[in-house]
Amino acid sequence: MNLRLNTLAEMVDRSARIADIGTDHAYLPIKLVLEDKVDYAIASDIAQGPLKNAQDNITQAGLQTKITTRLGSGLSTITLQDRIDTVVIAGMGGKLITQILTDAWRNHYQFPTLILEPNIGEPGLREWLVQHSYQIVAEEILAEAGHTYELIKAKKVMQEVKLTPRQLLFGPLILQAKNEVFYQKWRSQLYYQQKLLVNLNKARNKDLGHIEQIEQEIALIKGELNDEG
Missing domain, CATH: 3.40.50.150 (Vaccinia Virus protein VP39)
Structure with missing residues (x-):
């Protein structure tokens, strides 16, 4: 097991x-x-x-x-x-x-x-x-x-x-x-979401709702990671 x-x-x-x-x-x-x-x-x-x-x-x-x-x-x-x-x-x-x-x-x-x-x-x-x-x-x-x-x-x-x-x-x-696994996961997720946001903003027809959602998630993730250590 x-x-x-x-x-x-x-x-x-x-x-x-x-x-x-x-x-x-x-x-x-x-x-x-x-x-x-x-x-x-x-x-x-x-x-x-x-x-x-x-x-x-x-x-x-x-x-x-x-x-x-x-x-x-x-x-x-x-x-x-x-x-x-x-x-x-x-x-x-x-x-x-x-x-x-x-x-x-x-x-x-x-x-x-x-x-x-x-x-x-x-x-x-x-x-x-x-x-x-x-x-x-x-x-x-x-x-x-x-x-x-x-x-x-x-x-x-x-x-x-x-x-x-x-x-x-x-x-x-x-x-x-919040254990070390938590921080590892959300550091990785922050990197992924930031790359996604860049690509969404490059799109000719921007999905503003999706962009706003990703921006909100990035802000939440940064808030949790800021207290690391």
């Missing part, structure tokens, strides 16, 4: 009933069951190949009675009878994750706890959580094998928990514990 999957596992509440969407090899549910952190999990994937890998690993671990595999898209494989209280979706884009959650929401299917790891589009995912009355209760930013990951755990609450543009962009709890 790598650092990313170990951190996801740490975010899962003890005795949760989880659905791991896009499970791939089912490493996460296998770890959680073997460590007696959960008693039951669903390992779901849209592709037959990864699901076969998951089934083989589950069988090898002797956990067929505790981990069920499902083939299908997103959360369409989960039923109310499964009594799932925690959904894990990791390694997808933020837009795809929000679409999966929205599709379930439209079918009146909500989950008390979400553990999410978008590989892009984190601000949009945080905005979805705000709009659907989820409160972010844990966040981690970490680097592994040349990639940076942001992990988000959110709980359903009664009222909408507002986030500022700054919190949406960087993560409300990540901001509280």
Whole structure:
């Protein structure tokens, strides 16, 4: 198990009933069951190949009675009878994750706890959580094998928990514990956004809305990096 999957596992509440969407090899549910952190999990994937890998690993671990595999898209494989209280979706884009959650929401299917790891589009995912009355209760930013990951755990609450543009962009709890990975990511993002702004301003037909958005993000990033060291 790598650092990313170990951190996801740490975010899962003890005795949760989880659905791991896009499970791939089912490493996460296998770890959680073997460590007696959960008693039951669903390992779901849209592709037959990864699901076969998951089934083989589950069988090898002797956990067929505790981990069920499902083939299908997103959360369409989960039923109310499964009594799932925690959904894990990791390694997808933020837009795809929000679409999966929205599709379930439209079918009146909500989950008390979400553990999410978008590989892009984190601000949009945080905005979805705000709009659907989820409160972010844990966040981690970490680097592994040349990639940076942001992990988000959110709980359903009664009222909408507002986030500022700054919190949406960087993560409300990540901001509280700015580690070296945070600074590395946003130094790189600042360079990228500055180059993008130059190219946008060179365009014959300028997209003024996009330019303004990038300028605002650059200002926010500079504000966070200015306190470095």
